[in-house]
Amino acid sequence: MVQAPIRQQAPTELVNLAIDLIRKAGCEYGDIRLCTYRRQSLAARDRSLGNLSDNVSSGFGVRVLLNGSWGFAASYRKTPEEVARVVALAVDIARGSRLCQRVPVKLVPVDAYRDTYITPVQIDPFSIPIEEKADLVLTLTDRLLAHGEKGIKKASASLQFQQENKRFASTVGSDIEQTIYRSYAGYGCTAIADGDAQNRGYERPPLNLGYEHIDTADLLSQVDRVASEAIEKVKAPKGPSGIKSTLILKPTHLYLTIHESVGHPTELDRVYGYESNFAGTSFATTDQLKKLQYAAPWVNFKCDRTQPGGRSTMGYDDEGVRAQEWYVVKDGILNDYLTDRETAHRLGRGSSNGCAYADSWSSVPMVRIPNLGLEPGPDGGDRTATLEEMISDTEDGILIDGIGSFSIDQQRRNFQFGGDAFWQVKNGKVVGMLKDVTYQAMTTEFWNQVDAIGPESEWEQHGTSFCGKGEPMQLAQMTHACVPVRVRDIHIGGAS
Structure with missing residues (x-):
């Protein structure tokens, strides 16, 4: 029949x-x-x-x-x-x-x-x-x-x-x-x-x-x-291990570090413990809001769901909240979270900043990372430097491009990242490739050790199309636009 x-x-x-x-x-x-x-x-x-x-x-x-x-x-x-x-x-x-x-x-x-x-x-x-x-x-x-x-x-x-x-x-x-x-x-x-x-x-x-x-x-x-x-x-020779070094990170690499150490820790459902699958909870608890020195004073992380081309750009989230922009970290201080209408109420806010998203008609909307980027350094700023200037001003360091292996603990504090390509920097020049390089740091220590930020002319849009969260798992996509940065005194390989 x-x-x-x-x-x-x-x-x-x-x-x-x-x-x-x-x-x-x-x-x-x-x-x-x-x-x-x-x-x-x-x-x-x-x-x-x-x-x-x-x-x-x-x-x-x-x-x-x-x-x-x-x-x-x-x-x-x-x-x-x-x-x-x-x-x-x-x-x-x-x-x-x-x-x-x-x-x-x-x-x-x-x-x-x-x-x-x-x-x-x-x-x-x-x-x-x-x-x-x-x-x-x-x-x-x-x-x-x-x-x-x-x-x-x-x-x-x-x-x-x-x-x-x-x-x-x-x-x-x-x-x-x-x-x-x-x-x-x-x-x-x-x-x-x-x-x-x-x-x-x-x-x-x-x-x-x-x-x-x-x-x-x-x-x-x-x-x-x-x-x-x-x-x-x-x-190429293998990279060093068990030492501290200076890192120069291209946007093609830095976006994943932003995603894991800034994006996930500021999802408010994760902060409250509503959600812990795949990425754990968060060290960035609400008692530290407007207090925590998340990064150096010249570091700003901004969410923007209106960003042209951004992977998370849309008119409205899946609760009907209009797309908007706001600072998660402002002048280095934890400034805000990623919220939906429920978590915003618990935080005492008057409105949501529009981070609810479901990956399917059969999925429940949840708090997801929007477009979250590192703002460029201001023209003429004391900490603003082009990639070329960062390299020429580095006596001994490693330049990293692309993404590789990564891991981060269940509170988003302690992380380790690899990359896709590595070059040794000596006396202000790139002198050759390395392989099998990883670096390890604590989230707030890492971002507080940023000493140079690229200008707007080096701003690039990179991101992911397969961020998993929830049970059953949902996949979301977002852009982490950023510029090159230089970070001092980071553990390479195993901690020294």
Whole structure:
């Protein structure tokens, strides 16, 4: 027997029905998100296309707050009958949650918005033929492997594109439609020599842009350099260990240090202990707000969900809070946190700064890191220096590019990072590559030992598209725009 197809209703009908049912159930708050996600990925390994996927996921999620307790339910069936069932289920879950909840949930107010937001793109990435994209990743791996006689034995390249279509409506009166585009390209290779293997990579950083971000000329122009550096790296001496040294960190590396040691510790749900999966809780507790010397006085970390191209840039978060900007660390002092409406209320704030995000229609919104960046040094500032000036002013240090291994403890205090490429700096000059370098530090000690910050002209947007949080795990993306920095007296390898 062939099942009749499910009749899909217009979103407005479903939105109005859900909000009406939530109100009739006596909930103090409720919202619905109708979402469609398209994700396209191509990956080549050596001279073969190893992965090609183009997936669409569509459904809706309903969240209600009843008697101070949350209830959430979701479905892929977009029909009036299913909306009624899911709302009733969410209400029942809220009632059940109340039995074991000690402190009722309260939310800060939010304005009602009726608005539309679309990521500004020049070229819709999904309008480009798959054949053209496949040819690009295969060309990249082929050109990397052309260095095979010199030692390149493995090569990979990938393209990733996303489109989020979301409609959010709430009992507050909001009705917001958003379309968000994301694009990314990257590749890497492995050099083998003398019983060792070393990797080197390059990427067009993940940003909210269209296919114009996939700059083919730029990608191809970097191939020979990347291959040559992989070959030099595998033959390079190992880095020092058990000493203290000066580090000069490029934005391609620094963004991950920011992510792990500034982003995660200032998620307020993590600070309160609501969330500890994957990244632990936080040392940056609320009793230290406006007091903790998080970094040197010339260091400022700013969140900005309006930043053009930022991976976390959108018009509104998944609670209908308008995108905004604020300082997490101002003049070196812990200044604020990343909040949703619930954690903002507990902190005593009058509003959320809009950090609620869910990675799917079937996921519950939670506090996620937004675009969080290191501000450049001011023109003419005592601590402002270009990358070239930092190098020329360093007697003995290590220059680090790209990301590698990393670990950080469950309070986000003590961390260790590697990188993708390392160069020794001696007497103001880069004198050769190193390999297998790691550095270790305590979060606040590290950021307080920054003694030089790059100018605005060296500001770059780098970030991640796979930040995991929660159980079941959700993936989010964010940009950590920054400039080069120099950090003094950092432990290299094992602590001395």
